[in-house]
Amino acid sequence: MSEGNATVASTTSAPATAERLRITEIFHSIQGEADAIGWRTVFVRLTGCPLRCVWCDTEYSFYGGGWRDIDDILAEVASHGARHVCVTGGEPLAQKRCLILLQRLCDAGYDVSLETSGALDVAAVDPRVRKVMDLKAPGSGESARNLWSNLQHLLPHDQVKFVLASRADYEWAREAVAGHAIDRRCMVLFSPVHGKVNPRELAEWIIEDKLPVRFQLQLHKLLWNDAPGH
Numbered sequence: 001m002s003e004g005n006a007t008v009a010s011t012t013s014a015p016a017t018a019e020r021l022r023i024t025e026i027f028h029s030i031q032g033e034a035d036a037i038g039w040r041t042v043f044v045r046l047t048g049c050p051l052r053c054v055w056c057d058t059e060y061s062f063y064g065g066g067w068r069d070i071d072d073i074l075a076e077v078a079s080h081g082a083r084h085v086c087v088t089g090g091e092p093l094a095q096k097r098c099l100i101l102l103q104r105l106c107d108a109g110y111d112v113s114l115e116t117s118g119a120l121d122v123a124a125v126d127p128r129v130r131k132v133m134d135l136k137a138p139g140s141g142e143s144a145r146n147l148w149s150n151l152q153h154l155l156p157h158d159q160v161k162f163v164l165a166s167r168a169d170y171e172w173a174r175e176a177v178a179g180h181a182i183d184r185r186c187m188v189l190f191s192p193v194h195g196k197v198n199p200r201e202l203a204e205w206i207i208e209d210k211l212p213v214r215f216q217l218q219l220h221k222l223l224w225n226d227a228p229g230h
Contacts, residue, residue, distance in 0.1 A: 019070040021097050022047040024061040024090065026073065028080040032219035034132045034159050035187060036113060041084040042077045046098060049090040051117055053140040055165055055193045061090040070101055074108060088115040093122070102126050118160075119145040123153045131158040132189075137172050139165030139193070151180055158186040165193040170205055183212040191216045 024045040031041040045058070047065030077085055085105050092098045093116050105112045106128040113130040116122060119142070122131055133150060136142040140163070154160070160182050162173040173190060182188050190213045192202045203215050 019097060019100055020067045021070065021073065021095055021101060022065040023068045023073065024065040026076050028082060030219065030223065031084060031086060032223075033191065033216055034113065034115075034161070034189065035130070036084055036086070036111070037216070037219055039084045040082045041086050042080045042082045043086045043088055044073060044077065044101070046087065046089045046092040046095055048094045049117070050094055051091060051119055051136070051142045051145055053136065053142050055140065055163070055196065057194075058088075058090065070097070070104060073101065074104060077105070077110070078108075083111050084113070085110045086113045086115060091117050091120060093120040093125075099124055099126070102129050117142075117145070118150055119147055121147060122150050125153075127155060131155075132161055133158065134161050134163065135173075135176060137162055137164055137169035139169040139196075143172075148180070151182065151185065154185045156186055159189055160186060161189040161191060163191050163193055164202065165196040167197075167205075170197075170202065174209060174211060177211070177213060188213040189216050190214070191218065194218070 024047045026042065026044050028042050031037055031039045045061055047061055047063070049062055087098065087102060092114060102112060102114060103126045106126050112128065113132055114125060115132050116134070118133045118135050122133065125131060131154065133154070135146050164170050164173060177183055177188055190202060190206060192199050199217055206213060206215055
């Protein structure tokens, strides 16, 4: 083979290697939170996360996983026959090729959501994707990682989620919503950390302060606790 042909062969084979992601699991379940709650959904959980929130319930996704071609991922998603797809983690945007997966899922006609920590830049996310972006309260141990410039890239169909472990977290979140007028950009979700804040108390705080936010409990925890694959 000539040097020129070898170069062509190398270039041709590159996309197959480039379009792979490390995947922890793909599973078919019920969406447990955000505005798509209750819908039958295929979850694509990517491996890895640069954050270490103290209340994290998916630590098993930090390591391991297996490399899979994006074509293979799309084929498995299609096999479940669901309209909704949620790309989650870990932190899915920690893998740069997540952006390719999101675009291809949208191109295939799915209703696509992305669960992201808010610590990584969301500017390049396909605008068809509904971003569900956490802003980390102090009780998470990772509030210093919040990338506040991400608020500029939110669209009306996106959501900002605050997971709250204490009254102090609630007051911090309340001030963040007001100070950045987040409710004028998109839906705001307040959720209690399981076992840390009584859900009824959080609901009563929201009512008392007349906040423009949506209270939520994680439906999947009520149905399956923290079992992987749900």
